[in-house]
Amino acid sequence: VHPNVSQGCQGGCATCSDYNGCLSCKPRLFFVLERIGMKQIGVCLSSCPSGYYGTRYPDINKCAKCKADCDTCFTRNFCTKCKSGFYLYSGKCLEKCPDGLEANNHTMECTSVVHCETSEWSPWSPCMKKGKTCGFKRGNEVRVREIVQHPSARGNPCPATSESRKCIVQRKRCQKEGKGKKNREEKRKKSNKDESKETRQESKGRAARRQNREQRENNNKMQPKKRKAPNKEQDLAPVDTAH
Numbered sequence: 001v002h003p004n005v006s007q008g009c010q011g012g013c014a015t016c017s018d019y020n021g022c023l024s025c026k027p028r029l030f031f032v033l034e035r036i037g038m039k040q041i042g043v044c045l046s047s048c049p050s051g052y053y054g055t056r057y058p059d060i061n062k063c064a065k066c067k068a069d070c071d072t073c074f075t076r077n078f079c080t081k082c083k084s085g086f087y088l089y090s091g092k093c094l095e096k097c098p099d100g101l102e103a104n105n106h107t108m109e110c111t112s113v114v115h116c117e118t119s120e121w122s123p124w125s126p127c128m129k130k131g132k133t134c135g136f137k138r139g140n141e142v143r144v145r146e147i148v149q150h151p152s153a154r155g156n157p158c159p160a161t162s163e164s165r166k167c168i169v170q171r172k173r174c175q176k177e178g179k180g181k182k183n184r185e186e187k188r189k190k191s192n193k194d195e196s197k198e199t200r201q202e203s204k205g206r207a208a209r210r211q212n213r214e215q216r217e218n219n220n221k222m223q224p225k226k227r228k229a230p231n232k233e234q235d236l237a238p239v240d241t242a243h
Helices: 179-222
Strands: 013-017 021-025 030-036 039-045 052-056 061-065 070-075 078-082 087-089 092-094 101-104 109-112 138-144 147-149 162-168
Touching: 013 039, 021 030, 052 070, 078 087, 087 101
Parallel strands: 021 039, 030 061, 078 092, 087 109
Antiparallel strands: 013 021, 030 039, 052 061, 070 078, 087 092, 101 109, 138 162
């Protein structure tokens, strides 16, 4: 062993040097060179830091640097996150997205253009004017639709979600507020009154019939019984014709 190489290292180093730090790492750890000023020292980490990707070899596991425009990468040729000012597309960092794609400043990726989508139109509303459906001849009717997909930055904007058109209706007068309710109340009272009147008339009729029946019964009781007529043949005495 070289005099500058030590076996009793710390921080996951298998071998180390006072001047260069870690020279090799323990199993499953990654070896990476860190720059401190003009000096580079070796360190052993459980995972590679930002801007590096890990490669495993039979004798050593190393952290290699990503491309300059890449913040994190899976391999040197496949980036997973770009540095500021670049947009990620298919593992590459681009300053401008390809045709048919747009830059998403939130995710810093190139994404597909999304156009606006709307639902079908609703049926036309009743013909109205100033919130009323009566008291006029010409009014307006409307229909609406909903946005089901909002567009992306470069997508086609959404069209109007409501339409209005002129309409003509047969003129009719509006009922005064509360008049309809008043008419219904008057009809109800009249109906109740008629029912009460019929009930009273029926009661009077029953009372009159009962009174007439009682009067006839009383008259029958007061009349004397008729005497039977005498039998003329029995009442006549036999005439003596001897004289």
